[in-house]
Amino acid sequence: MSEVTSAHPTHVTLAVVLQVRRGELQVLLWQRAREPFRGAWALPGGYLSAGETLEQSIRAHLAAKVDVRELSHLEQLETLSDPDRSPKEWQLATTYLGLVPSDLDPELPGDTDWQPVDDLPRLGFDHGSIVLAGRERLRAKLSYTNLGFALAPAEFTISELRDLYAAALGHDVSATNLQRVLLRRDVLEQTGRRRASGPSGGRPGSLFRFRTSELEITDQFAVLRPPGPARVPVA
Amino acid sequence: MSEVTSAHPTHVTLAVVLQVRRGELQVLLWQRAREPFRGAWALPGGYLSAGETLEQSIRAHLAAKVDVRELSHLEQLETLSDPDRSPKEWQLATTYLGLVPSDLDPELPGDTDWQPVDDLPRLGFDHGSIVLAGRERLRAKLSYTNLGFALAPAEFTISELRDLYAAALGHDVSATNLQRVLLRRDVLEQTGRRRASGPSGGRPGSLFRFRTSELEITDQFAVLRPPGPARVPVA
DNA sequence: TAAGGTTTGCGACTATGGGGCGAAAACCAT
DNA sequence: ATGGTTTTCGCCCCATAGTCGCAAACCTTA
Numbered sequence: 001m002s003e004v005t006s007a008h009p010t011h012v013t014l015a016v017v018l019q020v021r022r023g024e025l026q027v028l029l030w031q032r033a034r035e036p037f038r039g040a041w042a043l044p045g046g047y048l049s050a051g052e053t054l055e056q057s058i059r060a061h062l063a064a065k066v067d068v069r070e071l072s073h074l075e076q077l078e079t080l081s082d083p084d085r086s087p088k089e090w091q092l093a094t095t096y097l098g099l100v101p102s103d104l105d106p107e108l109p110g111d112t113d114w115q116p117v118d119d120l121p122r123l124g125f126d127h128g129s130i131v132l133a134g135r136e137r138l139r140a141k142l143s144y145t146n147l148g149f150a151l152a153p154a155e156f157t158i159s160e161l162r163d164l165y166a167a168a169l170g171h172d173v174s175a176t177n178l179q180r181v182l183l184r185r186d187v188l189e190q191t192g193r194r195r196a197s198g199p200s201g202g203r204p205g206s207l208f209r210f211r212t213s214e215l216e217i218t219d220q221f222a223v224l225r226p227p228g229p230a231r232v233p234v235a
Numbered sequence: 236m237s238e239v240t241s242a243h244p245t246h247v248t249l250a251v252v253l254q255v256r257r258g259e260l261q262v263l264l265w266q267r268a269r270e271p272f273r274g275a276w277a278l279p280g281g282y283l284s285a286g287e288t289l290e291q292s293i294r295a296h297l298a299a300k301v302d303v304r305e306l307s308h309l310e311q312l313e314t315l316s317d318p319d320r321s322p323k324e325w326q327l328a329t330t331y332l333g334l335v336p337s338d339l340d341p342e343l344p345g346d347t348d349w350q351p352v353d354d355l356p357r358l359g360f361d362h363g364s365i366v367l368a369g370r371e372r373l374r375a376k377l378s379y380t381n382l383g384f385a386l387a388p389a390e391f392t393i394s395e396l397r398d399l400y401a402a403a404l405g406h407d408v409s410a411t412n413l414q415r416v417l418l419r420r421d422v423l424e425q426t427g428r429r430r431a432s433g434p435s436g437g438r439p440g441s442l443f444r445f446r447t448s449e450l451e452i453t454d455q456f457a458v459l460r461p462p463g464p465a466r467v468p469v470a
Numbered sequence: 471t472a473a474g475g476t477t478t479g480c481g482a483c484t485a486t487g488g489g490g491c492g493a494a495a496a497c498c499a500t
Numbered sequence: 501a502t503g504g505t506t507t508t509c510g511c512c513c514c515a516t517a518g519t520c521g522c523a524a525a526c527c528t529t530a
Contacts, residue, residue, distance in 0.1 A: 007285050008243050011327065050242050050325070054316040079314040079329050081289040090285070092246065094314050143458040159478075171461035176480080177518060181458060184516080201527035202477030220516080221456055223378040223488075224413060226406035394507075411509080412489060419487080429496095436498035437506030455487080458517075472530085479524070486517080495508070500501105 009081075009090040013058035014045035014127070016077070016134030017066070019100040019114065020151055020167045026114040027131055028065065029123070033111065036087050037124025041115065043131070045093075058096045066106040072213070073099040073150035077133055085126050093126075097134045102164060103153035118170070139169055144218050146187040149210035157195050157205030185218055187211055244316075244325040248293035249280035249362070251312070251369030252301070252333040254349065255386055255402045261349040262366055263300065263333075264358070268346065271322050272359025276350065278366070280328075293331045301341040307448070308334040308385035312368055320361050332369045337399060338388035353405075374404055380452050381422040384445035392430050392440030420453055422446055 017028035029041040046061040048054065054076070059068050077095040085091065100106070108114075115121060117135055120128065141147040142165065151164050161182075162175040182188040191207040252263040264276040281296040283289065289311070294303050312330040320326065335341070343349075350356060352370055355363065376382040377400065386399050396417075397410040417423040426442040 009246065009283070011244065011246070048244070048316075051318050052316075053318065054314060054327075076313060078311060079289065081283075081287075081329075083286050083288065092289075094316075139457075143456060157478080165459060169459060173459050174462065174518070175478085176520090178459060179479085181517070196526095200476060202475085203479075203525040203527095205478055221378060222374075223416060224400060224404060224408050225489080227409065227489085392507085409489070410507080411491090414508085416488070431497095435505060437504085438496040438498095438508075440507055460518080462518085474527105474529085476527080477525085480522090482520090482522105484517100484519075486515105488513105488515085490513080491511090493508105493510090495506100497504105497506080499504085 009092050011048040011092045011094070012045055013048060013054055013061060013094050013096065014043045014130060015058050015062055015074075015096040015098045016043060016131050017062065017071070017098040017100060018117070018134065018138060018151075018168075019104075020102040020164050021114055023163060023167055025117050025135070025167050025170075027117050027120075027134075028108075028112065029115050029121075030065065030109070030112040032124060040124035041121045041127075042124045043095075043127045044112070054094045055096075058094075058098075062098065065109060065112050066100070070100055070104050070106050071098050072101050073097075073147065073215070075137075077130070077137060080126060080130075082126070093130075095130050095133070097137050099138070099147075099150035101153050102151060142168060144221050146182075146185070146210060146212065146216045148182070148187070149213050152210065155191055155193070155207045155209050157207060159205055161208070185220075187216070244327045246283040246327045246329070247280055248283060248289055248296060248329050248331065249278040249365060250293050250297055250309075250331040250333045251278060251366050252297065252306070252335060253352070253369060253373060253386075253403075254335040254339075255337040255399050256349055258398060258402055260352045260370070260402050260405075262352050262355075262369075263343075263347065264350050264356070265300065265344070265347040267359060275359035276356045276362075277359045278330075278362045279347070289329045290331075293329075293333075297333065300344060300347050301335070305335055305339050305341050306333050307336050308332075308382065308450070310372075312365070312372060315361065315365075317361070328365075330365050330368070332372050334373070334382075334385035336388050337386060377403060379456050380450055381417075381420075381445060381447065382450060383417070383422070384448050387445065390426055390428070390442045390444050392442060394440055396443070420455075422451070 019026055028044060030044055032038055032040055032042050044062055044065045045058060048057045062068055075097050077097055079094045081092050083090055117131060151168060152161060158175050158179045162173050162178050165173045165178060187210060188208045189211045191209055193207045194204045195207055196204055254261055263279060265279060267273055267275055267277050279297055279300045283292045297303055310332050312332055314329045316327050318325055352366060386403060387396055393410050393414045397408050397413050400408045400413060422445060423443045424446045426444055428442045429439045430442055431439055
């Protein structure tokens with residue numbers, strides 16, 4: 001049980017901010033200088049202030065670490081309420097998933113750094129499981145939404161996008177298949193330009209972009225569909 | 236802005252409890268006797284008490300309306316934080332989705348009743364949109380999980396199950412397709428028994444049951460799968 | 471300019487799973 | 501037995517994903 005159990009819980013917001021850096025999925029963490037969990041790493045976030053919404057709160061706390069304008073996506077995850085999740089007080093935590101495009105490299109305070117999600121340091125509180133939940137949410141949504149836009153730069157070749165997906169999903173991805181799936185779903189479109197070929201030569205790749213930066217869900221996963229002759233293709 | 240904005244918000248839990256009754260999807264509501272929103276209908280729920288988790292809180296509040304043991308499923312939805320969502324105070328609300336099998340008919344207090352989700356009365360606060368969110372979550376999960384177990388009685392024919400799905404999804408469902416999909420995914424199994432044929436005659440249907448009442452997710456919706464020869468069938 | 475190496479693009483083929491349809495099976499009532 | 505009703509099941513079609521391999525496009529070096 002908590003050392004202090006008042007009648008009202010405190011409320012914090014926490015964010016799992018993910019980015020693909022150097023070919024691997026990394027999460028934004030900061031190292032605690034004070035107890036509890038002194039020396040351990042923790043998710044960015046902090047207390048909810050009066051008059052704020054939860055989203056405003058997490059954006060404000062993140063602004064102290066990274067420039068908030070660099071966040072390409074932010075969505076709410078679970079709200080945690082185990083009375084023992086903080087050793088010092090009765091504290092609720094509403095968690096968020098944030099994404100940053102891979103071509104950005106925001107300035108960070110000295111106590112803050114990116115850590116690979118597959119090789120995490122010791123995390124304080126229940127933050128380890130929160131990172132797992134964020135990673136899982138990202139993995140799932142990459143499959144049935146256009147969320148890739150939030151990980152990718154404005155323009156990219158299919159090979160570059162394949163590497164992004166491979167890092168985020170944690171397994172190899174076929175470039176052929178990725179291109180076909182995303183083009184058929186109309187989430188990618190061609191820019192017409194090509195990229196200068198790399199240092200090792202080879203054919204230069206066409207540049208693509210995501211058609212929109214609004215989250216869209218593929219309707220294809222409604223398994224028991226309404227009856228009808230056929231779903232009309234876009235007119 | 237709220238009339239009263241203290242430094243600490245209050246926190247309530249609310250539940251969208253759904254059941255298929257008389258062939259349509261209905262939600263559990265109670266009619267408010269006091270301001271604000273006197274006379275309007277509202278979702279069951281109430282304040283979070285000291286030492287509780289959010290799930291314990293909503294279960295306790297629901298116990299005052301329906302016997303909690305009748306809930307076949309309970310999962311967290313969003314946590315709402317608009318400072319103006321309650322006219323009387325700064326109040327956060329963590330919402331839940333609850334499901335009740337269609338063969339149960341719990342005792343209800345006098346102020347409480349089931350209402351069809353397609354023809355709702357006037358709802359107080361933001362409860363209208365919460366009901367929508369719950370309905371949408373149910374619809375989605377019926378497609379890619381075995382969540383149907385939470386709507387169905389212990390045994391049923393395919394036709395009966397089709398009617399349940401049709402009511403929950405809001406559109407017709409093919410019995411042939413439903414059976415094939417759920418059997419292939421191994422979520423349904425046959426009991427061996429048959430149901431006596433109905434009043435209008437006809438061939439008696441075989442009785443089925445859900446293989447498990449634990450929530451399981453069909454892995455089939457990972458679109459960009461890991462490479463490999465084939466996913467091995469269950470050995 | 472030709473040859474060889476590297477990377478991208480793309481079509482062909484296969485596998486899987488959902489949707490539609492109709493015939494056969496199983497039951498009741500007359 | 502005959503007809504009406506409901507369930508069951510096989511068959512075919514189509515959409516989409518996964519795999520493979522070759523051609524195209526580019527660079528470097530000879």
